Amino acid sequence: MQYQNEVEAVDALHQSFNRVKAEIGKVVVGQDDIIKSVLIAIFSNGHCLLVGVPGLAKTLLVQTVAAVLDLDFNRIQFTPDLMPSDIIGAEILGEDRHFKFIKGPVFSNIILxxxxxxxxxxxxxxxxxxxxxxxxxxxxxxxxxxxxxFVLATQNPIEQEGTYPLPEAQLDRFMFHIQLNYPAFADELNIVRNTTSNKAIKLEKIIHADDIQYFQKLIRDIPVTDNVLEYAVKLAAKTRPNTEYATEAVNKYISWGAGPRASQFLVLGAKCHAAISGKYAPDIEDVKAIAEPILRHRIVRNYRAEAEGLSIEKIIKDLL
Known part of the structure; x- marks a missing residue:
């Protein structure tokens, strides 16, 4: 894939994003913001954590994304007896008396x-x-x-008995923490109409692995002005209690704030959000647009915040 210049390449990414989003929308109804976030994470070379109750098409979303992007897809169902070798693979003794590595399901482009x-x-x-x-x-x-x-991990927020919550240090490796909500009534009507008939939807492969890697490199090459860079870093710094930029509410309600990885993802995500919107450089509005899913899992509330029912989302909105 060759383009005359960066402007032409950004235009191609903008058009490709719209085509991919429209194609996924044929199957996944009423989840436009979720689809947008997942695609931003893929083009930014990040990973997503999806949190939602069962039946909200998390698996269908990932399968559809993999099909439209022409990527290999594997699903790993996590259970209490799953071993590391069940994911990454293991060495076995072959017929020739030599050990050989048998690849596990993690050897794929998209992992659910x-x-x-x-x-x-x-x-x-x-x-x-x-x-x-x-x-x-x-x-x-x-x-x-x-x-x-690309890894898209899911969590069920209602059944917490017998679970092993991810520690904050491991949560930090996910670019986005995305909350799935129930569909609107009109969307649910369309979902039920589409899934209770014999209507078959044929998906077109829009872009391929090489295109995605090109766009991932393009995102990093997009310039960012100092004021946008400073806004992103200062936003992450504001979440850290008892530091220079911390607000009164943060000092009062937060135990731990976001680390430097949040600043990196805020800038990368803003660059990608700008590009898919047809802009050639991000502004502060692009940082704000992707801030909530990036900061949500990097801020730890204290007991006071929980007792007063103050949500992470409310704290982030106040910071913005």
Whole structure:
């Protein structure tokens, strides 16, 4: 894929995004903001954590994204007895009396980690290492994962008995924490109409793995002005209690704030949000547009905030 200049490349990304979003919308109804966030994460080379009750089309969304982007897709159902080798693979003794590595399901472009909080920390860590390093290590050998590589993990917010919540340090590896809500009445009507008939929807493959990797590189090349950079870094700094930029509410209600990775994702996400909107450089509005899902899982409320029913979302909105 070759373009004359960066302006032409950004225009191509803008058009590709709209075509991909429209194609996914044929199958996934009424989740425009979710689709947009997932695509921003993919083009920014990040990962997503989806939190929502069962039946909100999380699996269907990932399968549809993989089909439209012409990528390989694997689903891993996380259970309490799942072992790290069930995810990354294992060495076995072959017929020739030599050990060989059998790749696990993590060797794919898009991974759906279903109910990631249902498996013990050791197994969670195996996936999270792959997310961070884009590689896995087995028997002292490093095996690179296919590129692009994107993990979409899901959590059920209502059944918490027998779960292993992800520690804050591991949550930090996800670019976005996306909350799924019930569909609007009109959207649910369309969903039921489409899924209770024999109507088959044929999806077109819009872009391919090479295109995505090109766009991921393009996002990093997009220029950002100093005032936007400072706004993003200051926004992350404001969430840290008892520091220079902390607000009174943050000092009162927050135990821990967002780290430097939040600042990085705010800038990357703003660049991507600008590009898919047809702009050639991000502004402060682009940072604001993606701030909530980036900061949501990086801020820890104290007991006072929980007792007063103050949500993370309310705190973020006040900071913005």
């Amino acid at each position: 980690a279903d109910e990631i909080n249902r498996t013990p920390p050791k197994t969670q860590a195996a996936l999270l290492e792959a997310m961070q390093e884009k590689a896995v290590t087995a028997a002292g050998q490093t095996h690179r994962l296919p590129q692009p590589f």
